[in-house]
Amino acid sequence: MMATLNPGDEVLLLAPAWPSYDGMLKLIGAVPVHVPVKRDDYHPDFAALEAAITPNTKAIMVNSPNNPTGAVYRPEEIGKLVELAVKHDLWIIDDMIYATLVWADYGYTSPSTFPGGKERTLTIGGWSKGWAMTGWRLGWIGGSTEVANAVKKINASAATHVATFLMPAAITALSLEEETQMMADSFKERCEVIYQLLDALPGITVPKPEGAFYALCDITGTGMSDIEFANRALEEAQVQLIPGSLMEGGEGFVRISYATSMENIEEGVKRLSNWLNSL
Numbered sequence: 001m002m003a004t005l006n007p008g009d010e011v012l013l014l015a016p017a018w019p020s021y022d023g024m025l026k027l028i029g030a031v032p033v034h035v036p037v038k039r040d041d042y043h044p045d046f047a048a049l050e051a052a053i054t055p056n057t058k059a060i061m062v063n064s065p066n067n068p069t070g071a072v073y074r075p076e077e078i079g080k081l082v083e084l085a086v087k088h089d090l091w092i093i094d095d096m097i098y099a100t101l102v103w104a105d106y107g108y109t110s111p112s113t114f115p116g117g118k119e120r121t122l123t124i125g126g127w128s129k130g131w132a133m134t135g136w137r138l139g140w141i142g143g144s145t146e147v148a149n150a151v152k153k154i155n156a157s158a159a160t161h162v163a164t165f166l167m168p169a170a171i172t173a174l175s176l177e178e179e180t181q182m183m184a185d186s187f188k189e190r191c192e193v194i195y196q197l198l199d200a201l202p203g204i205t206v207p208k209p210e211g212a213f214y215a216l217c218d219i220t221g222t223g224m225s226d227i228e229f230a231n232r233a234l235e236e237a238q239v240q241l242i243p244g245s246l247m248e249g250g251e252g253f254v255r256i257s258y259a260t261s262m263e264n265i266e267e268g269v270k271r272l273s274n275w276l277n278s279l
C-alpha cells in the first residue's frame with residue numbers, strides 16, 4: 001500500500017472485507033471504499049464496483065479465497081476485475097494468502113494472468129494459512145520491478161527483513177507438499193460437515209464456503225442483530241463467533257471459523273442448534 005498509494009487515494013474493498021485493510025489504509029492516509037458483494041453468494045457486484053469509482057480511485061483490493069466470506073472468485077470474475085482495473089488505471093492488490101485452501105472446482109486465479117494484469121498487480125501472501133504458521137510474521141510480495149524496488153526501499157526502513165532464523169523454516173515449509181495437502185484435505189472435510197450442519201439451523205442462510213476456513217452466515221432470519229446473536233451465542237450457547245458488523249458491510253452476518261477439530265465443530269453447532277431451537 002505504501003509503495004503504490006498517496007494520502008487521499010481511494011481503494012475499493014469488496015465488503016465485508018478483512019478489517020485490517022481499513023486500518024492499514026488509514027495509517028497511510030488512504031481512503032477505504034467498501035463496495036458490498038452480492039448477498040446471495042458473496043461474489044463481486046461489478047455494477048456496484050464501477051459505480052464506486054471516482055477520479056481519486058487508485059487501487060482495488062482482491063482477496064480470494066476470502067476472509068470473512070469463504071468465497072473464491074471464478075476465473076472469469078478475476079478477468080472482469082482486471083478489465084475494470086485496466087479501464088480505470090488502478091493497481092490491483094491481490095491478497096492470495098488462502099490460495100492453497102480452495103474447495104470449489106476451480107482454483108485460485110491470479111489477476112496477473114490476464115492481459116494488462118501483470119504490470120498492475122501486487123501479489124501478497126504468507127505462511128499463516130496454508131502452512132498454519134500464524135504468528136511467525138512471514139509473508140511475501142510479488143510485482144513488477146518498479147513495485148519491487150519501491151517495496152524494498154520501504155521495507156529497508158520499516159522492518160529491514162524477517163528474522164534470519166525463520167528463513168530456513170519458511171523454505172522447509174514450502175517443501176512439505178504432502179503434509180500441507182493433508183491439512184487442506186482435512187479443512188475440506190470440515191467444510192462439508194459444518195456447511196451441512198449450519199444449513200439445517202433455523203433462521204440461518206449460508207452459501208456453501210468455496211475456500212479459506214470460514215462460513216459466513218446470514219442470521220437476519222432469526223430476528224436478531226448480528227451483535228445480539230454473537231453476544232447471546234456466547235452467553236447462552238457458549239459458542240464464540242464474529243459479529244459481521246465489526247466489518248463494514250457485514251451487518252446481519254456472523255462469521256464462523258472451522259479451523260478447529262471435527263469434534264469441536266460438531267459440538268459447537270449442536271450448541272447453536274439447541275439454543276436456536278429453544279427460542
Ligand SMILES: Cc1ncc(COP(=O)(O)O)c(C=O)c1O
Nearest residue numbers: 018063067095097126128134135
Ligand atoms: C485476508 C487476510 N490477509 C492477511 C492475513 C494476515 O496474516 P498474517 O499477518 O498472519 O500473515 C489474514 C489473517 O487473518 C487474512 O485473513
